[in-house]
Amino acid sequence: MxxxxxxxxxxxxxxxxxxxxxxxxxxxxxxxxxxxxxxxxxxxxxxxxxxxxxxxxxxxxxxxxxxxxxxxxxxxxxxxxxxxxxxxxxxxxxxxxxxxxxxxxxxxxxxxxxxxxxxxxxxxxxxxxxxxxxxxxLPEDERVPVDETTSPTQAPYLPVVLGLDLAHPADDLIGYAFDTAAVRAAPVQVVHTWTLPSPRGYLTGVRTPADTAEQEDAKWRSLAAILQPWRHKFPETTVSEYVLYGHAAHHLLQASTRAGLLVIGRRIRGGTGRLGREAHSVIHHSMCPVAVVPHE
Known part of the structure; x- marks a missing residue:
């Protein structure tokens, strides 16, 4: 910078x-x-x-x-x-x-x-x-709710939630989420969502529960590997990982009800990058501030 x-x-x-x-x-x-x-x-x-x-x-x-x-x-x-x-x-x-x-x-x-x-x-x-x-x-909206005997300014910050696409785990995006959490002494919650591709034609193979479990396990391993250097760089930041089946907007909007900030990426292609449908949904309906981070 x-x-x-x-x-x-x-x-x-x-x-x-x-x-x-x-x-x-x-x-x-x-x-x-x-x-x-x-x-x-x-x-x-x-x-x-x-x-x-x-x-x-x-x-x-x-x-x-x-x-x-x-x-x-x-x-x-x-x-x-x-x-x-x-x-x-x-x-x-x-x-x-x-x-x-x-x-x-x-x-x-x-x-x-x-x-x-x-x-x-x-x-x-x-x-x-x-x-x-x-x-x-309000200032208290980004902090953990407290009772009337505790000053809101003394309450811990709510988590920074990061929506992460494992296919494009950009350093700019992850770094922004971790930097923001660090200055607040807040935890980071990393959410990756996935769905099975829609079948095409009549000759598609039959998926078994074991196939699905194997895919999910691979995503857990990939997410852990991506976050390992960031855990090392920010050792005082508590990091939680979530691999959830379903559409990104649905899970991120749920997470926004318990977050101080929701961080999503905007991939830049050829010098420009538009917001996708999921990002539009998140931006319009989030229950907390939303950070849109451009990245390659």
Missing amino acids: SKDTRSVTVGIDGSLTSLDAADWAAREAERRRIALRLLHAGDEPAAPAWSPGARPARTILDHAAVQLSYAHPALDIIARRTGTPAVPALLAAAEESEMLVVGSRGFSGFAGFLVGSVALAVASDAEHPVVLVRAGE
Whole structure:
């Protein structure tokens, strides 16, 4: 990681959703001991969330920077305004940041995401990890629930869940999950899902329970081998492994109900890489923030 990327950038548009994302980004920047960049891009909003009257974008940034500096006095905060449209401005900022954070509105009455076109476009094309933070995300949501006699800030962090494809176990993806867990002193849960290929034609062989068990055993061995060097590199991080039969989105969404962050990959092919159907489902319905990590 080059020196100029040692920052967390968050998109600010004056909405409560973006302010919740900024608060998450500030906590993450503080945990990593790097700078926080606030970026407002595109047209000025008609009215910031905290005022019934319109304010210029500079005031939005100043207000957000002041609020965050009170909550995180040791954090280096840099605010910037650009007239460039949101998507290209955020993608450019992602190139210069360790990660980019954007907000997603929550469904009314549900805890999942309603991902806007800007957030989805950025997550699909950014060169560095993009974290999508749902509206209403609170600091205590990333920690283990405690009783009223214990301060939430003293509670352990919930696990970082990593969805891993054994065919493409990219170092960038695994490293991001382990780094994120390490700065939180949180455990890592690695989830690999698999299904049997659909039969084609009439001459396919009959699969036996022994065949299926052998395939699953091979996947367990492969996962253990992939994670062994990471266990060695992060000896203080507790790692749990899961090989589960079924579709990835189903199992990852279940895991998100008990996670502080869900990490998924986006494979880049020929310089570009789009989100697949499973990734779309995870992003839209996760119960915790989602980090999308591009990799070869």
